[in-house]
Amino acid sequence: MAHPEVASEAVAITLNGTPREIPVGSTVASLLDSLQLNPRLVVVERNREILRDRDAFARIELATHDTIEIVHFVGGG
Amino acid sequence: MTTAIQPLLDTPFVIAGREFASRLMVGTGKYSSNDIMVQAIEASAAEVVTVSVRRVDLDRSKEGAILHHLDPARFFLLANTAACYTSDDAVRYARLARAAGFNEWVKLEVIGDQESLLPDVVGLLEATRVLSAEGFKVLAYTNDDLITALRLEDAGAVAVMPLASPIGSGLGLLNPFAIRTIKHRLSVPVIVDAGVGTASDACVTMEQGVDGILMNTGIAAASDPVRMATAMRLAVEAGRLAHLAGRMPRREVAVPSSPTTGMLR
Numbered sequence: 209m210a211h212p213e214v215a216s217e218a219v220a221i222t223l224n225g226t227p228r229e230i231p232v233g234s235t236v237a238s239l240l241d242s243l244q245l246n247p248r249l250v251v252v253e254r255n256r257e258i259l260r261d262r263d264a265f266a267r268i269e270l271a272t273h274d275t276i277e278i279v280h281f282v283g284g285g
Numbered sequence: 286m287t288t289a290i291q292p293l294l295d296t297p298f299v300i301a302g303r304e305f306a307s308r309l310m311v312g313t314g315k316y317s318s319n320d321i322m323v324q325a326i327e328a329s330a331a332e333v334v335t336v337s338v339r340r341v342d343l344d345r346s347k348e349g350a351i352l353h354h355l356d357p358a359r360f361f362l363l364a365n366t367a368a369c370y371t372s373d374d375a376v377r378y379a380r381l382a383r384a385a386g387f388n389e390w391v392k393l394e395v396i397g398d399q400e401s402l403l404p405d406v407v408g409l410l411e412a413t414r415v416l417s418a419e420g421f422k423v424l425a426y427t428n429d430d431l432i433t434a435l436r437l438e439d440a441g442a443v444a445v446m447p448l449a450s451p452i453g454s455g456l457g458l459l460n461p462f463a464i465r466t467i468k469h470r471l472s473v474p475v476i477v478d479a480g481v482g483t484a485s486d487a488c489v490t491m492e493q494g495v496d497g498i499l500m501n502t503g504i505a506a507a508s509d510p511v512r513m514a515t516a517m518r519l520a521v522e523a524g525r526l527a528h529l530a531g532r533m534p535r536r537e538v539a540v541p542s543s544p545t546t547g548m549l550r
Contacts, residue, residue, distance in 0.1 A: 283313035
């Protein structure tokens with residue numbers, strides 16, 4: 209049986225359009241790390257706000273209901 | 286690069302104060318492989334290469350990422366807002382692209398119709414105003430309408446990019462007169478974007494006097510993209526040189542090129 213705390217150990221966010229649960233205390237930096245993404249090669253938008261300062265990624269904690277978009281450059285004309 | 290027109294034969298190609306080495310700009314979409322894409326871009330000798338902003342595919346992030354294949358120190362990355370159907374969307378994509386940290390330039394597209402991919406000029410003008418006010422260098426993809434081109438220049442576009450024909454159509458330059466008129470009337474560079482299908486299209490387009498061409502499918506969808514990229518490089522240079530050389534006047538009657546005197550009797 210899962211302890212009631214287990215549910216509160218996860219934060220429910222929407223990541224690139226898909227619901228996802230991440231550990232409590234997750235930051236933008238730790239999220240990118242868990243996805244094996246290089247912060248220099250992506251742009252992160254949180255609740256429609258672009259997070260311009262990559263050095264701040266480690267200080268920005270993600271909250272329940274956050275909508276996160278992680279984008280990068282792909283081929284295009 | 287070795288066959289690039291000698292500087293003495295041409296004026297520098299400058300957009301918003303920045304000089305570019307090649308008048309041919311190329312896209313990076315639709316290639317069968319990244320390897321072929323890189324080879325084709327090398328063969329094109331383009332400096333400006335366009336890219337799109339998209340969600341990272343979290344399952345296959347390494348494959349889609351273009352920066353694993355293109356060195357941003359070597360190429361000038363020009364982000365587009367392709368597939369944006371509203372001014373707001375295009376502005377959002379442009380801001381995301383700028384946050385990538387390479388430059389504040391954007392190839393602005395606001396598409397008005399899914400079937401033709403023709404631009405929504407109302408949305409385009411609005412987004413051009415917004416982005417120019419935010420310090421973006423806006424290169425606006427538009428149709429071959431002079432009035433829209435003039436308004437885009439007024440709205441702050443640093444270059445206007447009229448189409449030769451619809452995106453991905455390969456129909457070539459449908460209205461040379463319209464393109465010449467736009468070039469004649471605008472102060473900012475005119476770069477024809479979209480519709481060039483083969484080398485002769487590129488050559489004819491440059492002969493109209495425009496400052497450059499941006500193409501993607503014409504190279505990427507060729508059976509041999511690397512060879513076509515080479516052809517396009519040469520065609521852009523040939524067309525540019527022919528424009529600078531000034532073509533002979535058209536005549537409705539034949540004029541002999543050999544002497545008519547001294548004939549045997």
